[in-house]
Amino acid sequence: MPATDDSRTEHSPGSGLDLDGRKAAVLNAVVSEYIGSAQPVGSQHVVDAPGVSVSSATVRSDMAALERDGYLTQPHTSAGRIPTDKGYRFFVDHLAGPGTLDSSSRHQVRNFFDHAHGEIESMLERTSGLLADLTECTAMVVGPSHDSAPIRSVQLVGLGPRVALLVVVLADGAVQKQSVEFGVDVDDARLSDAAARLAAHSLGLPLARVPARASTTGDRSTDAVVSAALRVLRSLGSLEGGDQLFVGGSSNMASAFDAVETVRSVLTILEQQLVVVTLLRDILDTGLSVAIGTEHGVEPLAACAIVVMPVSVDGVETGTIGLLGPTRMNYPLALAAARVVGGRLGERLSEVVPTPSRGRSA
Amino acid sequence: MPATDDSRTEHSPGSGLDLDGRKAAVLNAVVSEYIGSAQPVGSQHVVDAPGVSVSSATVRSDMAALERDGYLTQPHTSAGRIPTDKGYRFFVDHLAGPGTLDSSSRHQVRNFFDHAHGEIESMLERTSGLLADLTECTAMVVGPSHDSAPIRSVQLVGLGPRVALLVVVLADGAVQKQSVEFGVDVDDARLSDAAARLAAHSLGLPLARVPARASTTGDRSTDAVVSAALRVLRSLGSLEGGDQLFVGGSSNMASAFDAVETVRSVLTILEQQLVVVTLLRDILDTGLSVAIGTEHGVEPLAACAIVVMPVSVDGVETGTIGLLGPTRMNYPLALAAARVVGGRLGERLSEVVPTPSRGRSA
DNA sequence: TTCAGCACTCACTAGAGTGGAGTGCCAACA
């Protein structure tokens, strides 16, 4: 429970956004109670909140002022108040304390990362489930981008007489693969030759910078294999939605709203990987860690808030965590969970995926 | 619209499940209309259905008989009838015609597979989206199982001084990877040595049969690298949920039900990969292609029906397609879509992932 | 500025009344 620290906001009459101590306390009480109950909050419920030691009539006049200033709104006359997006914004910026996880959640996180193993992808997937469990939100985890990671290995593995699998390993531990078809039979020796030539042209370069054509040798059929593989290799680099997205706890959206139509529109957004990844990046780029209601500009998510947190591996921001919930989500909890899990995830990733600076000299 | 083929069911008084021609036609009309309208169907709506040329009074007595026999039920007295699970079952088994895709859907499918490219995983993912679009169901696509695929390539790619990435390519084109940590610095030459020794012990074997320990050489530090990598290699084979699941169109579940609680419980199931994969396999093992209501035994999906279709690559059943919708889903459409897409998917997979029998001799 | 008191608003609920879609039953008929 965030302490109502009057001194923080009391003496700043210059800024239009600031509220005097009691109004802030009233707003705090309304937001906190509404987050818990999802019911409009009346003046009577606020009187015994910390920092508010006045009668309900005075609270009412404060609430009326808060409504005039756009922090609160009424579903209808003679109902209690509910926070507006602006009200949530003030709450998040000035009222919500840092937030902590309770001990069982902390234990759950510790336990998770102590036993984390397996491929990066599956770890990210399970991390999204963990976050969803902790926060009762829908969790989105965007994996590291591989745009700039140099190629560390290129391999051609024959699968059929005329089909091989191109397997590329990047310096950050990502593996990309794609099958390559040849018009003619190609034996293993020729595949090795071709792979070596490919490696010579691409090792150390990021995928996007792989040259379009290789130098030719005398051997025309090997050349054909190399150029076919090179085409595929370049196509891997130009892949549109390169960043992987893992979504966990989408069922939590069905608990958050009681209008099935809202649930549907949110799920529709979540199905569009590119939209979600772009959205998270946009929010991060504007420097926010929370986007409330329409702040992010995605219409169907107007009833939602999004908490974002970059995941840093050895100081480099490389992935993103997002938590999606209703605007009346538990912000302190979500921020705390994102911070803690993001931190641990970054540490864990740095153990298995060294950054280029720490990597071996190619 | 399936033709009401009286001759199919008319003269089989021996079987308790069979219905005379008109009753079948009535049931057909009720199910068809209910699938379209989601409203209880009254006798008046049935009289002008094909195969029913009797008055509403007669239809009523037929409907009463169908209710006695468990094919129909009433939400309350003086309401129309809605089908029971048994009614849907009869509809699927005896009444629903083979079903076809309309021309725009066929075009969509053709277009999709003509332009399908990229990794298998991303193709399966997009296939689930296609199926969801076509059927307005939630689509589940289970990728090929790699249990028996022999290892075709093992590689160790150094990422850091003490970290390497183990990359395994299986004969069916699957790639598995996992990072391996060593206690000491390992240079590239030693990694190559170790990879060669690993390959000698594992090439041609499925992951689950990789030996627990390798023969030792004199060089103790290479031995250490090999045994560390071998441990990781074996762990890849014993991974629990090995089959990948791709779910598309989960937002369609929110359109299918108007109780948000139903949506929530279905989404919760969909989040559990292992449950879904097992469920699909179970249904397939019982020889069904449609599981209606409680037939599959998963409580939270009692309001749902599931259409399953194996995906065969060169005659071998290797993957599964599932379509999840409300029990009043459009069965003919779902079956047709699953059949057509499953067929095309199998063909497409066989082009890029030869089966062992067609593979090159190791 | 705060507060008690008061009139007012309006969603929510319960109960009564009504219309209509639907049923089951029955007697008559082919």
Added chain:
DNA sequence: TGTTGGCACTCCACTCTAGTGAGTGCTGAA
């Protein structure tokens, strides 16, 4: 025997009507 029109009945869905209560804004006094 199966089919049919007629008829009484049922009961949901809807509307309308208070009545209730949580909440408001306003006002005059401390």
